[in-house]
Amino acid sequence: MNAPALLEQPVEVxxxxxxxxxxxxxxxxxxxxxxxIVLIIAVYPITRVLAESTVTPTGRGxxxxxxxxxxxxxxxxxxxxxxxxxxSTAGCLVLGTFLAVVLAxxxxxxSAVVGxxxxxxxxxxxxxxxxxxxxxxxxxxxxxALITEITGRQTPLLNFLTTPWGVIAAEITFFTPFxxxxxxxxxxxxxxxxxxxxxxxxxSPWRVLRQVVLPxxxxxxxxGGSLVLLLTLNEFGIVLFTGxxxxxxxxxxxxxxxxxxxxxxxxxxxxxVQVVLSLTLYGAYRIVFARFTSRKGH
Numbered sequence: 613m614n615a616p617a618l619l620e621q622p623v624e625v626x627x628x629x630x631x632x633x634x635x636x637x638x639x640x641x642x643x644x645x646x647x648x649i650v651l652i653i654a655v656y657p658i659t660r661v662l663a664e665s666t667v668t669p670t671g672r673g674x675x676x677x678x679x680x681x682x683x684x685x686x687x688x689x690x691x692x693x694x695x696x697x698x699x700s701t702a703g704c705l706v707l708g709t710f711l712a713v714v715l716a717x718x719x720x721x722x723s724a725v726v727g728x729x730x731x732x733x734x735x736x737x738x739x740x741x742x743x744x745x746x747x748x749x750x751x752x753x754x755x756x757a758l759i760t761e762i763t764g765r766q767t768p769l770l771n772f773l774t775t776p777w778g779v780i781a782a783e784i785t786f787f788t789p790f791x792x793x794x795x796x797x798x799x800x801x802x803x804x805x806x807x808x809x810x811x812x813x814x815x816s817p818w819r820v821l822r823q824v825v826l827p828x829x830x831x832x833x834x835x836g837g838s839l840v841l842l843l844t845l846n847e848f849g850i851v852l853f854t855g856x857x858x859x860x861x862x863x864x865x866x867x868x869x870x871x872x873x874x875x876x877x878x879x880x881x882x883x884x885v886q887v888v889l890s891l892t893l894y895g896a897y898r899i900v901f902a903r904f905t906s907r908k909g910h
Contacts, residue, residue: 658887665880680881685860690885693861696779697844703784704840705833708791712829713821715792716799727796730789741786742853749773773854782850787843791836798832799825838897842890862886 666672680686711730715723733741749755749770756768763769772778802825826833848863860868862882870879 658884661880661883661887665877665884667877667880676877677881680878681885685865686882689860689862689865692776692859693845693863696776696783696859696861697841697847700780700783700787700844701837701841703780704788704791705837707784708788708836709795709826709829709833711788712792712795712799713825716796717825730792733786733789734793736786738782738786738847738849739853742782742850745773745778745782745785745854749778774858776859778854779851779859782854783844783847786850787840790840790843791833794832794836795829798829802828834897838893841897842893845890845893846886862889 665676666674668675715727715730747753750773751768751771753770756770759765759769772781846863848861848867851859851861851864852867862885866879866882866886869875869882
């Protein structure tokens with residue numbers, strides 16, 4: 613066979629997937645590990661809890677849900693949980709904004725040390741703050757001992773730790789740094805030229821703070837406040853270590869049902885309500901934050 617005939621014959625090439633097809637699988641392969649991790653550490657426990665909440669003595673059903681959600685103890689615990697979380701968040705926003713403004717715009721010696729101390733609180737467990745409150749403001753604490761020595765009182769003057777206000781005070785003390793830190797980051801990015809121009813035009817410090825500084829800090833304040841709201845909503849250690857037996861929140865009720873009385877289906881119902889409440893608040897925060905940032909962008 614001559615050379616021209618060989619050139620005219622078709623050459624068979626082995627089938628192979630195009631490069632684009634091979635590359636299209638790479639994002640899927642990279643996505644599988646985080647999806648599996650989320651399924652294992654989040655979806656699976658929630659699914660097990662939800663399944664446990666339907667267990668009844670005769671099989672499965674919704675009788676446990678009816679009993680738990682219809683009880684007066686649940687309604688009181690839900691109201692107590694939400695009210696403590698809302699009041700604590702409001703206190704953290706007020707105190708955190710004040711501290712952030714002072715640290716960012718009021719020069720004084722030791723401001724860096726104060727900032728480091730605030731950051732240190734973020735690394736501590738919540739029960740340490742509660743124990744410190746007990747040593748200071750408990751019925752046998754240092755403040756009551758000093759008041760007794762000065763006034764000669766026979767009964768302690770301060771007796772609020774075992775009340776909702778004691779829990780709120782401890783939560784404000786512990787969670788305020790979660791508001792201070794994002795606000796300091798937002799203030800650090802604020803152009804100083806805006807402040808100088810506003811001051812040169814005769815604006816008072818309060819007006820500069822209200823019309824220039826705070827509008828730029830709303831996203832950071834919303835982020836810190838929403839985080840504090842979620843954390844206080846699920847806080848258990850502070851309620852436990854204050855010894856506030858009359859302050860029954862949903863986390864404390866879950867602990868009592870699941871660990872003390874070993875009522876796992878009832879505890880599962882309460883835990884499911886807690887998860888739904890947290891996810892609802894998180895979803896509402898994401899919607900509000902997205903709308904706020906979109907308006908600011910326009």
